[in-house]
Amino acid sequence: MSAMRLPLILLFVLLRSCIFASSVFLIKNPVDGLVPCHPQHIQALTQFKNEFDSSGCNQTDYFNGVWCDNTTGEVTRLKLPEGCLRETLSSNSSLFSLDHLRYLDLSYNNFNSSVPSELGNLNILEVLILSSNGFIGQIPSSFSNLSQLFFLDLSHNELTGGFPLVQNQTKLNYLDISYNHLSSKTLYPKSSLFMLHHLRYLDLASNNFSFSSIPSEFGNLFRLEVLFLSSTGLTGQVPSSFSNLSRLTKLSLDHNELTGTLEPISKLTTLDFLSLSFLKISYPFDLNLFSSPKSLLVLDFSCNSISPDSLSSDSGILLNLQKRDVASLNSQTS
Structure with missing residues (x-):
């Protein structure tokens, strides 16, 4: 980084x-x-x-x-x-x-x-x-x-x-x-x-x-373009207020213990860099959730569990990333 x-x-x-x-x-x-x-x-x-x-x-x-x-x-x-x-x-x-x-x-x-x-x-x-x-x-x-x-x-x-x-x-x-x-x-x-x-x-x-949830007040910082929260001991869900960060281009939440849905992140359509590695998510995750940000160049979901359907040849997320020749998906499939 x-x-x-x-x-x-x-x-x-x-x-x-x-x-x-x-x-x-x-x-x-x-x-x-x-x-x-x-x-x-x-x-x-x-x-x-x-x-x-x-x-x-x-x-x-x-x-x-x-x-x-x-x-x-x-x-x-x-x-x-x-x-x-x-x-x-x-x-x-x-x-x-x-x-x-x-x-x-x-x-x-x-x-x-x-x-x-x-x-x-x-x-x-x-x-x-x-x-x-x-x-x-x-x-x-x-x-x-x-x-x-x-x-x-x-x-x-x-x-x-x-x-x-x-x-x-x-x-x-x-x-x-x-x-x-x-x-x-x-x-x-x-x-x-x-x-x-x-x-x-x-x-x-x-x-x-340590053991802090992500405050919904982050949504008040609506001018943010870059937000790095990696390795901060955060737990719990990504608050729905994250969808307010409509100008965000780079987001890093890796090496935390997040649970629940990551759907608020999927609404950030201006992202070009997204790091979600080592989140300890317990269920197979569908990467197609992140097919909406058309400018996404780097998605790092390494060391998480990924749904096999996410890696199929017609996967929307992989097609987007391949067009830009950058994909960091050194992950486990389930």
Whole structure:
């Protein structure tokens, strides 16, 4: 799945980074004395780097990820090199003085600390990427202050608890909190997650929602185009409200313990990717249920029980998939 997600992530980030093209430019190597950023901000960046063990950092590489406004000299975009920073990201870090940041990417570093609530002070952020940093603890409620946020990636950390109350994130289109240890509180019917009505991409895969049913409130996120819920310990039936997700193109529910009918999914006619493997469904399943989505390119129903009639030469689902030369049906028949 990660190979498929990468182009989607790049697309979202590239679309948003267009806003910087006319007003900012890359910082130069400070050794050459060609830095367009304001001296005060250069000092803050240097202090930030010195807060960590950055012995593995190349000085030039560190500043190559800094963009500044060409009028004010304020830092508006910061993307640090991967694996450059180690140790705790503290609440009094000089990073939080860069309050004109609109894009912040600290991914693939080794902070191994809680996510500082002070990130909520950077309240004009539009893109925030904190993936693969070893962050622990809960997502801070101060993230509600990030009212301009469009893209949030907290994946591949050690985060726990539920999703915090958010009231002002009406612009959030992309949310990835996969590969953490978030609890079933995240999926409570009144969870603020279901208040994010502008979401188009939501990845909750590989979290600890053990023995939770799929909330019908997912149907409220009617703008969703991508939804990943694999390996989350979900049980029970797919709610009928899933039929509200009429824009969905990619859906993954694999490695859960779902029961009952999957008919609500069959009504999602815009799907091109559907992963339903390892669902532990106890009865032979008729794949023809999914013959309606004419754009379906990939159907993964592996390690489930499939009705032999589904695999006949005149099967509607197989004819659809064969036309597109993609079918992932490494399954058992009964």
